[in-house]
Amino acid sequence: MTEKIILLINRDAAFLDQTGSTLEDAGYHTRTASEMRGALALLSANAVGLIICDKALQDVSGFDLLNFIKKDPLREKIPFMFLVPANEQGGAFKAFELGAADYLVYPLAPQILVDAVDELFATDDDVPLPSGIPEAHPTAAANGQTSPTDDPIPVSGLIIDVSRDGVLWLPGNVQSFSRQSLYIETALFGKQGVSLLARIKRADGTFVLNGYIKEIRFEDFQKPAIIEMSVQEEEAWRRIHDDLTQKTQHQTQEAADQPEVEPQLEKTIVMSPTGIDKTAYKTGPFKPSKKKDPSYDRRFYHSLIGRQLDNYRAITLIGTGSMGGVIQGWDVALEREVALKVISYGLSSKESFREMFIKEARVVSRLNHLNVAQIYYIGTSSDILYYAMEFVDGLTMKELIAEQGNLNNLKGLEYFITVCEALYFVNQNSVIHRDIKPANIMITRAGNIKIVDFGVAVSADTVKKTTNNQIIGSPMYMSPEQVAGLSLDNRSDIYSVGATFYHAFTGQPPFQGTDFKTIMAHHVQTPLPPIRKKNANVPAALARIIEKMMAKDPLERYKDFQYVANDVKALRAHIVDRKRPSSRQTKTSG
């Protein structure tokens, strides 16, 4: 509370006057009311710290008012002191039952009143200030329910998210916790009684806890406050609570084992009142996994958002890859959406790459095919190398696989055929893609395929050999000859399309491994794991097509994409035919 206002409620105007001035003289601010309605008006307009109320008011009885206030989550915590006439002290017990903090008998000596009020506020001041770790929960202590296990246990470095509406989340630094409550330091300002959500990210998942703000304490209104969040008794919370308790004990143990950690220093950081950001940097078992700084490339792409490069307004960063970042843009001259691929600083600072890149992009920009994302423009603006291409409003096949598990269905076959036909056209025009993979095949909202990132891999390739084993792109779909650094033809693309659809139909890439080198070695040496071992539902004929595309020796693969497309089309016709109800009895499944 900012200032402690005492609300005096009594029918007797003279009493109010007199008691009011006694308290004002003792240094308290007072407001007075003679009936419930006035009292409520004052309560809603002031930060009242104590209510002193007579048994009988002008409109209702004092018990009614007490009862009303104790049921109001916003006001239940305001201490309520009851005044009863000397001959009616029986009423005091009723008042205690209803939750009154104290009662006084009148006629009343001024000093007794001031002492009683002082005492009440003094216990209140014992509540630790916001910067401290809360000790026992004040109400629990007052109710005499304190047991050792209920004492809040201090923690450090436990960062969670808090929200009022589940839409907007802000960080909170948990200072301590008990079975009922989380004490959270946060900049999110709430009011007593409002509901609050706490989101805790853990190894076993993300949990959202429901609760409300039981108390809010702050030293400085311009700084984060400490919120006591009363947490709803839920299975998730029980589990987290027990786990935290265990970890904390462990932590104390560890701290005892490590005398070099200077406890005093640790403490000042923990209690830094400004510090929800800073406290995250200290050590401890709850230290959030150190978030890696974004890469320089990412930061570079970010610096371009909200700017204008030549004719292109940069709207938002869509994604990043190994060669560059893709930004959604707007062409002010032609008034259309574009995707801007900004080349990473590592590649663009190499003169050889720049030349190659521009040359290749020029060739690709002449390709004109419905399923090839067109290149509109290549340029350098303020030393930044980029190209503008057709904006594809949709998902990549990578995202689609992640979403659906696999694409082993007719739709998947359609995509397969379309990709093969598009690449046949491209290869006919003497262009090899070199980086076919699920992330470079996009599907528009309307369901059309667009292959992106054409030809760029060629130039990247030339640099690749010079940059010490920094591989451009994902090795998961690379042909063996590409791994070996040999010269490539269309059959390298055939291998990569095979690998891509191996992944699409089974939900898994053909080879797995923890590092680039292992996967690349697999492409060269390891026999392809049979597709139907990974997904038995893939038709045998389809498995054969893909396995042929992925033969280690280019000579054993299809000669060109037209042959692949033809085989897949035949397969599709067969499947469609078989699915037709009339033919089901006549044909047996193979």
Next chain:
Amino acid sequence: MDTILLIDCSDDVTTSMAGLLKGNHQVVNVSFEDRDIPGKNKMIILQAHDDLDAISKKISKIRYECKFRDIPIVVVKQSEDQIPLEYYLSSGATEVLPLDAPPGACRQILQGYLIPSRKPLESETEYLTPFIENTINVLKATAQMDAVFREVYFSNDFRIFGDISGIIGLSGVSEGTVAVTLYWDLARKIIANMMHVADNQLNAEYIHDGVGELINVISGSTKKRFKGTPFHFDLSLPTVVVGSGHQLGHPDNSSIAVLIFDVAQMAFVLQVCLKPKQKQS
């Protein structure tokens, strides 16, 4: 020629920065005390030193003096400085570069921030105009103050710099977040006017509450202008946040419009991030 202001930079840092910026800009190095009005500079580069608290205060101070303008503040730190970027960013820095960062990367990042801001797209203007008009209306009607819209820039980082912010989540046909951010003095003045009391009669609790109400009324009155358009939304309850440097979660792939207003010789911003679920045709 644009000026790039270097503050507290050593000779080495000054030389390397001038080298990176390729002489297209006038590079001036001054001490923190001698710095001039940030508004004249295209970029401010500050060298970090050991006193973390002091550097954080310096960044906040410069950020405050920028009056919400889109002036990048770049912190250059020692290679062995292990303090996470977030520490500097939350004080108001735009970017942090360690001395051992690849020069190629630094050059491109600095170049990026020096490119002029873009103008809003037509579709953005369509939803920003009602927000601008209503912000002005609300201040006029409730606080009897004349706010003037100064400029807009776009960012893809929803971060607030200021003393207090009222934030409201939007959901429905469009999704997003709107936030009003003010420095303390202006917040106090506006809320006092809203309540028809003198500013010294206000305690901070009123200011917190009032800033929540302010964003509530701004977004509520704007919402009805979008009835029947792809920009329509429903309101959640306002959240009030104190302090600066908070990064707010926001939907991916969105751009945040930062609208700057001047009022009573002070400035405040309204940040709008609005994404129609259904793409406009």
Next chain:
Amino acid sequence: MLFLVVDDSMVARTMVNNVLEPMGHEVIQAGNGQEALKILDKLAREVGVVLLDWNMPIMNGFEALQAIRSNRYCDHISILMVSTESEAEYIDRAMKAGANGYLAKPFTKDELIDKINSIVQSSSE
């Protein structure tokens, strides 16, 4: 006349309070619909006008409006919705549910005074 001003924002309540009091009215405040209903339980007879915000935690203004209108002890009370929700369909719903007037936020002091005067006038007729 006694006014019950219901709004979750203390500032919004005080703003109205500071306009009503100089007009010679008395004001009680409540922070949400539930609080308002509790107050009306005790003071229905005294309250002449209820000012209701729409978006509030715990119980919103529309729910409170419906509850007040289903309470026969509150028949004499005039209800003015004061809300940022001011699309036609909201106004329609409120008026159908028994509101006597609708004031969209933001409003100027004069707009509030006019609205109050017309409500007071019609309720004393």
